Amino acid sequence: MSILSLTALQHTFTAGLRQRSAEAALYPCLVGSAEQVSERLAIYRGNVLANLESAMRNTYPICAALVGDEFFAGLTRAYWQAHPSQSGDLGEFGEQLAAFLETFTPAQDLPYLADIARLEWAQHLAYRAADHTPLDLTQLASLAPDSLTALRARFQPACQLLAPTYNIYPIWEAHQPDYTGDWAIDWQAPAEPLIIYRENWVVRIAPLDRPSFVFLQTWQHHTLGDALAQATAAASINGLTFDLNDTLIKWVSLEVITHITT
Structure with a gap:
């Protein structure tokens, strides 16, 4: 098992959660085979996304109603990739959504x-x-x-x-x-x-x-x-x-x- 500083581990873990392509850097840091670690991260990633989407729906119910469930879920994921949360308060997540939507290609029809x-x-x-x-x-x-x-x-x-x-x-x-x-x-x-x-x-x-x-x-x-x-x-x-x-x-x-x- 690889040993990283706490700060480095946190950054690596966050990157691995946000993008599956970045999760390989975590394999040496966690117990289990690469396949097992990937499966566990997928569960964790899904929970994080579900919480973020719930927070976004609470803040932007009309946006969610206008685009539909599937689109809004994808929007939340794309926004999270571009603007990861900087706070432990989920009420602060989504601050830059309006600016993000202005250049988000799938939303240009609205x-x-x-x-x-x-x-x-x-x-x-x-x-x-x-x-x-x-x-x-x-x-x-x-x-x-x-x-x-x-x-x-x-x-x-x-x-x-x-x-x-x-x-x-x-x-x-x-x-x-x-x-x-x-x-x-x-x-x-x-x-x-x-x-x-x-x-x-x-x-x-x-x-x-x-x-x-x-x-x-x-x-x-x-x-x-x-x-x-x-x-x-x-x-x-x-x-x-x-x-x-x-x-x-x-x-x-x-x-x-x-x-x-x-």
């Missing part, structure tokens, strides 16, 4: 699949995000009017904004348990921006008009004055209107905006 994966990963992160404390409304009342344009906002940890390339919100909506609408979905229609946030531990996904998306996206990194200017410009370009008061009331009441500073 160009919107990467956007769906991006949305499902955002939903997954929102569920796992830290809890938040609602905004103290007395804080708003105490602000001087001339300081409003300099306000900066902090959003709840679960909040994410997404601008998909394809019209994926109807696809996501159609795969919800209570959906009773039309299944004839035009995924090539103009895509709506989306907001993902959490309300009482329930992850919400909602479409946004362009001015509201631009406002929230800008305010995440800049001042209220900057966000209002960008939203007003977006409203003008898209032939829409933007109401600052209604927007603030909505996202403060939904606890998306959780802290305001000057």
